[in-house]
Amino acid sequence: MCLAVPGKLIEIISAPGASRLGRVDFDGIIKTADLSLLPDVHVGDYLVVHAGFAIAEISADEALATLALLAELAEFGEEP
Amino acid sequence: MNSRLPAGYNPVRPFRDPAAVKALLQRIESAVTRPWSIMEICGGQTHAIRRYGLDELLPDSIELIHGPGCPVCVTPAAKIDRAVELSLRPGFLLCTYGDMIRVPGSGDSLATAKARGGNLQSVYSALDALQLAREQPDREIVFFAIGFETTSPGHAQALQVAIDEEITNFSMLCSQVTVPAALTMLLGDDSHRIDGVLAAGHVCTITGSNEYHAIAERFRVPVVVTGFEPVDLLLGIADCIDQLEAGSYRVGNSYTRIAKDDGNPVARAALVRMFEPVDMEWRGIGVIPGSGLGLREEFAAYDAERKFQFESRIGSHDDQSGCISGQVLRGLATPERCPNFGQSCTPATPLGAPMVSAEGACAAYYQYARFE
Numbered sequence: 001m002c003l004a005v006p007g008k009l010i011e012i013i014s015a016p017g018a019s020r021l022g023r024v025d026f027d028g029i030i031k032t033a034d035l036s037l038l039p040d041v042h043v044g045d046y047l048v049v050h051a052g053f054a055i056a057e058i059s060a061d062e063a064l065a066t067l068a069l070l071a072e073l074a075e076f077g078e079e080p
Numbered sequence: 081m082n083s084r085l086p087a088g089y090n091p092v093r094p095f096r097d098p099a100a101v102k103a104l105l106q107r108i109e110s111a112v113t114r115p116w117s118i119m120e121i122c123g124g125q126t127h128a129i130r131r132y133g134l135d136e137l138l139p140d141s142i143e144l145i146h147g148p149g150c151p152v153c154v155t156p157a158a159k160i161d162r163a164v165e166l167s168l169r170p171g172f173l174l175c176t177y178g179d180m181i182r183v184p185g186s187g188d189s190l191a192t193a194k195a196r197g198g199n200l201q202s203v204y205s206a207l208d209a210l211q212l213a214r215e216q217p218d219r220e221i222v223f224f225a226i227g228f229e230t231t232s233p234g235h236a237q238a239l240q241v242a243i244d245e246e247i248t249n250f251s252m253l254c255s256q257v258t259v260p261a262a263l264t265m266l267l268g269d270d271s272h273r274i275d276g277v278l279a280a281g282h283v284c285t286i287t288g289s290n291e292y293h294a295i296a297e298r299f300r301v302p303v304v305v306t307g308f309e310p311v312d313l314l315l316g317i318a319d320c321i322d323q324l325e326a327g328s329y330r331v332g333n334s335y336t337r338i339a340k341d342d343g344n345p346v347a348r349a350a351l352v353r354m355f356e357p358v359d360m361e362w363r364g365i366g367v368i369p370g371s372g373l374g375l376r377e378e379f380a381a382y383d384a385e386r387k388f389q390f391e392s393r394i395g396s397h398d399d400q401s402g403c404i405s406g407q408v409l410r411g412l413a414t415p416e417r418c419p420n421f422g423q424s425c426t427p428a429t430p431l432g433a434p435m436v437s438a439e440g441a442c443a444a445y446y447q448y449a450r451f452e
């Protein structure tokens with residue numbers, strides 16, 4: 001239920017009379033998501049989608065910082 | 081200015097990387113000096129823990145206790161009974177998430193009601209239910225709105241659209257719950273053995289981590305916002321263990337790329353606009369004051385429980401099946417301790433919701449069985 005899946009926003013479309021919709025690429029599977037809870041997103045951003053709504057934008061800075069931390073840990077772990 | 085992620089960025093794969101998992105396990109192992117029990121709140125986390133066998137990979141001194149974060153599991157039988165009642169009413173169509181359909185109420189589940197002629201539609205989003213209301217104006221479309229803070233903002237948005245478009249044949253049967261109230265109840269119980277808490281990362285994308293400061297402070301437990309991939313879970317556990325070993329109890333965030341400290345303010349505003357805290361029964365656990373999100377009075381026309389009359393009463397419908405889901409949801413018993421587990425209760429013949437839901441602990445234990 002609280003499963004939320006990350007994907008890349010590849011297109012913003014607006015449905016007539018309704019809220020802003022986006023097309024999101026989930027590792028090759030493209031689905032439509034409602035963007036009304038994330039008014040400031042742009043094409044190319046990574047979003048987390050849950051039950052048809054984009055609920056969060058992935059912060060590039062934070063993602064890169066976590067990846068750097070992991071790389072550091074893995075390197076450290078490899079030493080004898 | 082925010083940097084951009086590289087073109088080939090994969091938002092999932094690095095967080096399942098075996099080398100990173102191994103390094104984190106080593107890191108945790110070197111930090112832990114005594115036994116600790118950590119509760120993961122969300123059933124999605126329970127499933128990931130069992131699926132990747134993290135509970136076995138971690139040092140024996142770390143015990144993971146499974147929490148109540150399974151919205152389907154905590155939806156009271158009485159609400160399911162009302163959903164069943166509406167589904168059987170001529171001219172009505174009951175819509176809800178797929179997970180909810182096979183969960184028994186005090187008698188029928190929505191699935192068994194459908195077999196008796198009930199009108200039921202499984203939907204992926206509240207917007208799908210709204211679309212059905214547009215397409216079938218002479219039918220009452222009732223959306224059975226269950227979920228935690230992750231899900232409820234979408235319900236609020238769908239409702240806003242219904243109001244804007246003056247769609248009058250759409251309503252919601254609300255069974256929405258919030259995490260902090262439940263966590264406060266669990267930690268306030270003297271018999272609990274929770275040393276640290278992994279807060280549910282996706283709930284926190286909406287609420288942020290700020291609302292956990294008071295809980296960490298009051299109960300002196302570290303609360304760490306944690307994601308769902310193996311690496312994310314281990315990052316959360318590592319932070320929790322570091323804090324416990326150091327005797328501190330802060331709110332940590334190991335899911336910073338997705339859950340911001342102040343969450344999603346637009347979504348939170350949508351929740352506040354449409355809903356207000358109500359006392360809510362959690363199945364198997366009991367009523368937790370202020371733990372539900374009900375529709376505000378001004379939206380009564382969209383509230384199925386105000387709009388329609390019911391034969392079935394809201395009250396406590398005791399489960400007669402011998403299901404111990406209440407203990408499982410409070411982390412007091414593991415599913416294997418239930419005499420029905422794998423015997424009279426299986427995913428094909430569930431006696432309780434935790435065996436049905438994709439987030440239920442019993443389903444996780446059944447699906448990822450261990451042979452010892």
Ligand code: SF4
Pocket residue numbers: 402403404405408415418419420421422425426430431432433434435442
């Ligand atoms: S195994 Fe079945 S009967 Fe036992 S607690 Fe889980 S859902 Fe309930």
